[in-house]
Amino acid sequence: MSYVDEIYERVVRENRGEVEFHQAVKEVLESLRLVIESKEDEYRKIALLERLTEPERIISFRVPWIDDNGQVQINKGYRVQFNSAIGPYKGGLRFHPSVNESILKFLGFEQIFKNSLTGHPIGGGKGGSNFDPKCKSDREIMAFCQSFMTELYKYTGAAQDVPAGDIGVGAREIGFLFGQYKRLTSQYEGMITGKGLKFGGSLVRTESTGYGVVYILEEMLKKNGKELVGKKVVISGSGNVAIYATEKAQQLGAKVIALSDSQGYIYDQNGINLEIVKQIKEVRRGTIEEYIEAVPSAKYTAGKGIWSIPCHIALPCATQNELDLEDAKMLRGNGCIAVAEGANMPCTMKATNYFQESDVLFMPGKAANAGGVATSALEMSQNSMHLYWTFAEVEEKLRRIMVNIFAKAEDAAKRYGVPGNYVVGANIAGFEKVVDAMIAQGIV
Ligand code: NDP
Ligand code: 2IT
Numbered sequence: 001m002s003y004v005d006e007i008y009e010r011v012v013r014e015n016r017g018e019v020e021f022h023q024a025v026k027e028v029l030e031s032l033r034l035v036i037e038s039k040e041d042e043y044r045k046i047a048l049l050e051r052l053t054e055p056e057r058i059i060s061f062r063v064p065w066i067d068d069n070g071q072v073q074i075n076k077g078y079r080v081q082f083n084s085a086i087g088p089y090k091g092g093l094r095f096h097p098s099v100n101e102s103i104l105k106f107l108g109f110e111q112i113f114k115n116s117l118t119g120h121p122i123g124g125g126k127g128g129s130n131f132d133p134k135c136k137s138d139r140e141i142m143a144f145c146q147s148f149m150t151e152l153y154k155y156t157g158a159a160q161d162v163p164a165g166d167i168g169v170g171a172r173e174i175g176f177l178f179g180q181y182k183r184l185t186s187q188y189e190g191m192i193t194g195k196g197l198k199f200g201g202s203l204v205r206t207e208s209t210g211y212g213v214v215y216i217l218e219e220m221l222k223k224n225g226k227e228l229v230g231k232k233v234v235i236s237g238s239g240n241v242a243i244y245a246t247e248k249a250q251q252l253g254a255k256v257i258a259l260s261d262s263q264g265y266i267y268d269q270n271g272i273n274l275e276i277v278k279q280i281k282e283v284r285r286g287t288i289e290e291y292i293e294a295v296p297s298a299k300y301t302a303g304k305g306i307w308s309i310p311c312h313i314a315l316p317c318a319t320q321n322e323l324d325l326e327d328a329k330m331l332r333g334n335g336c337i338a339v340a341e342g343a344n345m346p347c348t349m350k351a352t353n354y355f356q357e358s359d360v361l362f363m364p365g366k367a368a369n370a371g372g373v374a375t376s377a378l379e380m381s382q383n384s385m386h387l388y389w390t391f392a393e394v395e396e397k398l399r400r401i402m403v404n405i406f407a408k409a410e411d412a413a414k415r416y417g418v419p420g421n422y423v424v425g426a427n428i429a430g431f432e433k434v435v436d437a438m439i440a441q442g443i444v
Helices: 003-014 019-038 040-045 048-052 101-117 138-155 171-185 205-223 240-251 274-283 288-294 325-333 349-357 370-385 391-415 422-440
Strands: 057-066 072-083 089-095 123-129 161-164 232-236 255-260 264-267 299-302 313-316 338-340 361-363
Touching: 003 019, 003 040, 003 048, 019 040, 019 101, 019 349, 019 422, 040 048, 048 422, 057 101, 057 138, 072 089, 072 101, 072 138, 072 161, 089 101, 089 171, 089 370, 101 123, 101 370, 101 391, 101 422, 123 138, 123 161, 138 171, 161 370, 205 240, 205 313, 205 338, 205 361, 205 370, 205 391, 232 240, 240 255, 240 274, 240 313, 255 288, 264 288, 274 288, 288 299, 325 349, 349 361, 361 422, 370 391, 391 422
Parallel strands: 089 123, 089 161, 232 255, 232 313, 313 338, 338 361
Antiparallel strands: 057 072, 072 123, 255 264, 264 299
C-alpha cells in the first residue's frame, strides 16, 4: 500500500469518528501524493507523515462561569498545538456550539500549511470552546473569556503560542482574553492578535482576511485573462470575513448581490449596502433578515440556498462544508467562473473536484484566507518592535503577501505538472517548507 494511503487509514483508525479531521487530512495527502511518492522511502523511515498528522499537544480543559441568573455553566475548552516546526503555534480561537476535537484538529492541520504559505515564521494551532456567544450579555462574555484564559494562559505566550479570533471570537472577546492574560502573568506582550488598536492591535487586521481573499481572487483572475470589475459576486456569511470581502470586492469594482448568516440569505440586485450590514452585524449583533427592513426591495429567504443565485464569482466565507456538489453544479450551470474560499474548508471535496474538472478557477482556503493570519504575523512583528505601521503600509504588505502566495501556489502546481491546480500548488508549497524544517530539527 502506498505511504499516503497507509497514513490516511491510520488517521481514520486512530481518530475515530473525527470526520472533519479525516476530510482535511485526505484533501492534503491526496494533493501531496506526487511529492510524497517521489521520496516515499526517505519519508517512511523518519515517520514524517505520522508526525505531521499527530498534533504535538492537545490541551483540553473545563471552563466554569456564572451566567446572569447566577447559574454556574460549564463548557469545554481546547487548544490544539499542532506543529511548531517553523515558529510558535499560531491560529484562531472558535467559540461555537459545534466545536469539538475533530473540528479543531482539522482547523489546526490546515493552519500548518496556511501559515507556512504566508512566508512568516509561524507554526500551526487552533483552539476554542463549545460556548455559544449568541444572546449573551457583555458581562457573560467577559466571565467566560476570563475563565477560559485562566486555563489557557499556562500554554500561551508571544514565543510559545499566539491565538487570535475565528468564528464567534472578535475584538470584544480578544480584549477580554488579553486583559485576563495580563492580569495573570503581569506581562504586556503580543501573546494574542486581533487586539484593539489602542492596546497593541494592528491596523488592517480586522479587514485583512476578507481583503486578502479578494486580492488573491483578483490576481487569479488576472493571471487567467479575466477581471473582477463588473462581476456579480455571491458571498456566504456576514461575519468578519464576509463583510470585508464584500468591502474590498466593491472597492475593486465588483457587485456583491448576496450575503447570508446561519438563519438565511439576502439577495439585493442593486448591490449590497454594506453600511447597513455592518450596523446589523457588527453593532447590533442581529440577523441578516433585518436588512430587508432597511432595503425593502431586497429579498430574504430563510434557510440554505444562497448558491442558487446566479453569479460570476462565489466566495464561501461562513463555515466548513457549506458548499456541496449540488451547489457547485448549480453555480457552474449559472455561469460561475471563479471560487475563492474565505472560510476554512467550506467546499466539500466533491465540490472542489467538480470545480477543477469543469474549469472553474478555484483558490483553496489555505491560500485564499491566509491574509488574516499573515496580518496577525505583522501584528506580532509590530508588537515586538514596539512600533506601529500606517493603514496604507500594512495594507500594501498584505496585498504583496497575497500576490506572493498566488505565485507560490502557481509555481508549485506547474513544477508538479498540474498547472492551474491551486489546491495541489498551495498544499505542496506549504508542505515543502514545513518538511524541510522538520527534517532539519531531527526526530522530535
Ligand atoms: P464570524 O463569527 O465573524 O462570522 C461567521 C459567519 O458565518 C456568520 O455570518 C455566521 O452566521 C455564519 N455561520 C457560522 N457558522 C455557521 C453554520 N454552522 N452554518 C451557517 N452559517 C454559519 O466568523 P469569521 O467571519 O471570522 O469566520 C468565517 C470563516 O472564515 C470560518 O470558516 C473561519 O474559520 C474562517 N477564517 C476566519 C479568519 C479570521 O481572521 N476571522 C481567518 C481565516 C479564516 P450567524 O451570524 O448567524 O452566526
Ligand atoms: O483560520 C485562520 O487563519 C484564523 N482564524 C486567523 C488566525 C490568526 O492567528 O490570525
